[in-house]
Amino acid sequence: MPLTVHQFPCLSDNYGFLARDEATGLAACVDTPEAGAILRELAKLGWRLALILNTHWHPDHAGGNADIKAATGATIVGPAEVTRISALDREVRGGDHVMLGETRFEVIESGGHTLGHVAYHDADDRIAFVGDTLFALGCGRLFEGKPDQMWDSLQRLAALPDDTRVYCAHEYTASNARFALSVDDDPALKARAEAVFAARERGEPTVPTTIGLEKATNPFLRAPHLAARLGAEGKQDYEAFAAVRAAKDVFRG
Template identity: 85%
Template structure:
C-alpha cells in the first residue's frame, strides 16, 4: 500500500511533512521545524506518530524533537550530527534503511549544507525527503561542506528516477527562480519561472517538485552547462557548481 504525505507550512518559510504508511497506519514526521504545528496536524489527521526522521542538525529541522517525542513517544532517527542539539534513539547514515510499517526509507548521504546531512528515499513510491540539500530551482548553502561534497550529493539525488517526488523543506522557489533567470536563458527555465511566480501570487506552494523537473531547470544541477556564464569555463563540474553557488550567495535580485 502507498505512502501518504501531508504537507503544511511551519515557521516563516519551512514546510512540515507527515508521511503515513497506509498498510500499518503508522506515521513519521520528517524533521521537527515547529512542534506545535506538527502536533496540531497529527491531532487533526488522527495519525499515530511512530518516527521522527531528521535530515540534519539545524534547529529549524531538529529543534522540536524533544517536545514531539514527549507528546507521542516517537523514535528519533537521524545522522549523528543531530546529537549536537538533541538526543537520537537511532543513528543512521548513507546505505541504511529505516522501516515505517511496510515502507522502507533508504538513507542517502547528502552532505554539503551540513557535513552529515541525509535524505530519506522511499523507492517503492518514488518519494524523497531531501531537507536542505536540493530545493525547487535551488540548493542549500554550503554552511559546513564544500562544493565537491555538495555536487556529489546532488548527483546522487539526480540519479533517482525522474518521476521521483522531491519534498524540500523551504519555500524558496520564487527567489531561486529570479536567480536562475540571471544565469540561464533556457526556454524551459523561463516557462517554469513564470509558472512559479504565478503560483506564489495565488499563495500556492511550489513543493513538491520532481527530479526530472530539477534536472531540466535547476541551475545548480545544470552547472556544467552554465560554466561559461559564471566564469568557470573549462573547470571541473564541481568547480562550475561552486561558481554557481557563489553567484547565488552574492545575488541580490
C-alpha cells in the same frame, strides 16, 4: 500500499511533512521545525506517530524533537550530527534503511549544507525527503561542506528516477527562480519561472517538485552547462557548481 504525505507550512518559510504508511497506519514526521504545528496536524489527522526522521541538525529541522517525542513517544532517527541539539534513538548514515511499517526508506548521504546531512528515499512510491540539500530551482548554502561534497550529494539525488517527487524543506522557489533567470536563459526555465511566480501570487506551494524537473531547469544541477557564463569554462563539474553557488550567495534580486 502507498505512502500518504501531508504537507503544511511551519515557521516563516519551512514546510512540515507527515508521512503515513497506509498498510499499517504508522506515521513519520520528517524533521521537526515547529512542534506545536506538527502536533496540531497530527491531532487533526488522527495519525499515530512512530518515527521522527531528521535530515540534519539545524534547529529549524530538529528543534522540535524533544517536545514531539514527549507528546508521542516517537523514535528519533537521524545522522549523528543531530546530537548537537537533540538526543537520538537511532543513528543513521548513507546506505542504511529505515522501516515505517511496510515502507522502506533508503538513507542517502547528502552532506554539504551540513557535513552529515542525509535524505530519505522511498523507492516504491518514488518519494524523496531531501531537507536542505536540493530545493526547487535551488540548493542549500554550504555552511559546513565543500563544493565537491555538495556536488556529489546533488548527483546522488539526480540519479533517482525522474518522476521521483522531491519534498524540500523550504518555500524558496520564487527567489531561486529570480536567480536562475540571471544565469540561465533556457526556455524551459523561463516557462517554469512564470508558473512559479503565478503560483506564489495565488498563495500556492511550489513543493513538491520532481527530479526530472530539477534536472531540466535547476541551475545548480545544470552547472556544467552554465560554466562559460560564470567564468568556469574548462573546469571540473564541481567547480562549475561552485561558481553557480558563489553567484547565488551574493545575488540580490
